[in-house]
Amino acid sequence: MYNEIVMDHFQNPRNIGEMTEPSGVGEVGNMKCGDIMKIFIKVEDGVIEDINFLTFGCGAAIASSSVLTEMVKGKTLEEALAITNKQVADELGGLPEAKMHCSNLAADALHKAIEDYRQKQTA
Numbered sequence: 705m706y707n708e709i710v711m712d713h714f715q716n717p718r719n720i721g722e723m724t725e726p727s728g729v730g731e732v733g734n735m736k737c738g739d740i741m742k743i744f745i746k747v748e749d750g751v752i753e754d755i756n757f758l759t760f761g762c763g764a765a766i767a768s769s770s771v772l773t774e775m776v777k778g779k780t781l782e783e784a785l786a787i788t789n790k791q792v793a794d795e796l797g798g799l800p801e802a803k804m805h806c807s808n809l810a811a812d813a814l815h816k817a818i819e820d821y822r823q824k825q826t827a
Contacts, residue, residue, distance in 0.1 A: 706763060709797040713767035718774055723756040728824065730816025732809050739765040743772075743813040747821055752776050752784055757813075764803035768810040771795045781818055787811055 706714070723744035733740040739761030746754035755776050757769040772792055776784045789808040793799045 705800055706767075707797045709771075709795075710764060710767045710799065713770040713796065714763040717757075717766055717770040719754075719756050719770065719777075720758070721756050722758055723754065726756075726817075728817040728819075728821025730813040730818070730820055732813045732816060734809060737761070739809055741765065741769055741809045741813040743769070743810075743817045745776075745814075745817045745821060747781065750780050752779055752781065755814075761809075762803065764799050765809060767796055768792050768799075769813075772810040772814060776814060781821075784814060785818055787814065 723746065725746075726744035727747040728745045729742065730745075731740070731742045740759070741761070742758045744756045745752050755773045757773060759766050759769040772787070775787060775792070775795055789804075789811045792810050793804060
């Protein structure tokens with residue numbers, strides 16, 4: 705059902721774990737399937753210097769979170785905001801149609817983390 709890239713990120717997730725003192729946090733969930741993702745970002749001079757995740761969900765949800773962290777680290781906030789759900793799935797080499805919503809959660813959680821960071825800057 706899953707290709708080698710998805711299985712690698714599921715079995716060996718990158719950047720997993722809660723971050724202490726994050727610059728921004730984004731959390732999303734899908735009540736239909738029960739997947740929940742939490743993304744933590746550390747921002748320095750408009751660049752995402754570090755990113756971690758916690759995900760409760762299926763293999764595709766974990767793999768999507770993992771690959772997203774690799775895609776985003778070192779990017780500016782604007783570059784990170786431009787990442788789409790489709791790009792996350794493409795980076796994984798594709799996902800089964802029934803699991804495409806998992807890649808949607810990863811990008812959505814990232815966008816919420818950036819929004820959280822920006823709100824803290826204006827407070």
